[in-house]
Amino acid sequence: MTGRVGYLAGAAAEDSVARDYERRGYGVVARRWRGSGGEIDIVLRDRDDFVFVEVKKSRSFARAAERLSAAQLGRICRTATEFLAGIPGGMGAGMRFDLAMVDGAGRMQTVENITL
Template identity: 55%
Template structure:
């Protein structure tokens, strides 16, 4: 198979951007975890994967289990725009799956937060973002 000299730099640039985005996402999650821990919420799981999705951070604030979805982009508004209705549905299903393993099951007190991280590393937390 001949080497495509035009497509190779495009693939390389795309994979470099993908790696940079991946690393920025992990850095954003780590910064959000530190913020929660500094506020007294113990992070008990990171990137918890259920059968239908993943929860970025799970913490415990007293008797409340706190689920955190982290979104990172150049601005907080752009970060929030990356959250789709389908993803919200997967988050709820994954929360239910996690709660099935808790002593109180679905009767456990929970909060689902959305943490937005901009390109400068500023964090905006929307507590109970999916309530109502």
């Protein structure tokens, strides 16, 4: 997907993921938060901790997972640190990184606390 269709499909996937987390009791703090080094799709709050979610939409979960590189995860980590530095007490908060994948049929699969 490219252009406007890809943008809209990505936004719809992010909406679905955000609603899923909200149903599970997380609070959405920011969507598409942009720092100096990159963007975080969804920032969530879980009590005193923050969850930074990268959303990948593709035909299959396997293809979606393949689209997250170590370099991209590094940018997300640096951007998350920048986000936390901008809020009171943020640097002392716990954090984790999740990968939320949405396939071509709209099904969702989440991998919590990802590392590469």
